Amino acid sequence: MRGPPPEPRLAAHVYGHQAAIQQFEESFASGRLHHAWLISGPSGVGKVTLAFHLARRLLGGSDLESPAGRRISAGTHGDLLTIARKMDPRKGQLKGEITVADVQPIQNFLHHTATEGGWRVVVVDGLESLNRFAANALLKILEEPPPKTALFLTTSSPGTLLPTLRSRCRVLALAGLDEADMKAVLPDVPDDVLHRAHGSPGRALFLAQDRDGICAGLVERALAGEELDHENWVIVSQIAREAEGFALVCDLLGEALAGQARDAAFAGDLPRAALMADRAGRLGQMRLQSECFSLDRAEAIREVLALARQG
Template sequence: MQDPRHTFRLYGHVKAENTFRSALDTGRMHHAWLITGPSGIGKATLSFHLARILLKGEKTDSPAGRRITAGTHGDLLEISRSLDEKKGRLRQEITASDVRVVQSFLHHTATEGGWRVVIVDGAEFLNRFAANALLKILEEPPLNSILFLTTSSPGKLLPTIRSRCRTLALSPLNDQDMHDLLPDLSADLIRRAKGSPGRALFLSQDRDGHIAGFVDGILSGRRINTESMVLIDQIAREVDGFALFCDLLGEGWAEQARVAAQRGDLPISNMFANRCIALDTLRRQTEGFNLDKAQAIRQAVQLAV
């Protein structure tokens, strides 16, 4: 999949696009839109698609279209978690200094006489100071300005931010759209991705299935042996091995919690739910403080004991 700025065809989110176009055509345009949905479903891609509509850049070979693609359009600003160059990974937060750029941007006259558009990609990562700064913008939005906030976890946003946005809740892509977008991926992988193209590509990194197989063993209660210890070190060395391991294990425990709850076994359901919480905490601490991933995987395995 391409960078959202360079993705020109929209898959699966026609209903959301039509809702937005209707607001624009009827003169009932809201100043802020909260675009929600699972990770990897195409929230940022939709944001740029809607920005192209506002900025008359739908034709990719038009002057406005080319500037949007190149990141040089004077009326479009995107903020997200920046890269920590020392650690070589994304920072854990969007900070107040990032939002101050938005404040400055919106208080200048539009360079092309139309809308000014801001995309906040990953609004759940706004820290407290950044969230409060953004809230002030939402409370007193400048004329002819539109903000798109994307998030996979709307519950992590301030209620006052959510209340000042119109929500576009994206649904998973259907199988046909997934196959059209990702023709080289297997039907099984697409099924496991549950309508999320980004997740499908993430899962495809486990090319020989050894991470999924290891996780399946944990979920079925298999005990760690010497061979498992070697595999743990291998997973930890892979670029996204730790993240994929945590994602698959958390998903498995969440499913076990759901199944137990459906059959009325609340103690077992709570046990698996607590494992999910503990795993999430372990993952955030490991990635946030750049801790030993192999050790973290071993700790995760111990949660199942």
């Protein structure tokens, strides 16, 4: 069996997204390459992989075995800077936002001469995670970029960004991968999981963590209004011990509630559609609060399942 796809920095190939690559190549060939590219699309669809692919193109590292290619893979290329959420050592998880202190190194990086005499490239992973101060700091950088500078900014939520920030970027909007590309990326993931992932390899890997369907079964019983017995509470405790257990339950339940809201709307039952949409929104708030404040995972799972059982 093959392992999971390589991390974005190490990927030798981009599956799908050929239209986006073509747009970039045409701009590059024209000699008037835009300085900022906003790569948007669903979570796990390959936005950061594409960003590094384009960065390699500018830095002469498309061949992973070339000197520049090896430096990019190792994270030691002097003309490539990556900004993303950092780990919180106290909580052992990623911080909830990218701060102005995280963004400030971009200014110094771009105003130094390129170490290899060519382009300077910045990849910002998760633009929606920038807090207000960080977003304003990045906006100032985008307003007056130095020559031969390229910024690749990824986001799953373009609608949440500052309009002034979006307006200074050229957008590459990515759709989900087709069936053939999904199977090429993840040949060992079952077809039913690939189908539920809606063209997102990252989501398929996430869903595949529910190897025995334990989380899915728990959510299904809660949605049916069943009161969970002692055996099921033991399962809740087991899920809570898994790193992504709580997130999986929330994801599966959120998808089900959104589907119920959509089905009710199509059927003309607007009150039920509004009710299900409200519950999906409340679920999102509960998930955010639990993750931000490191609440007890087992208790958090019990609370979201109680939300599902409300009918």
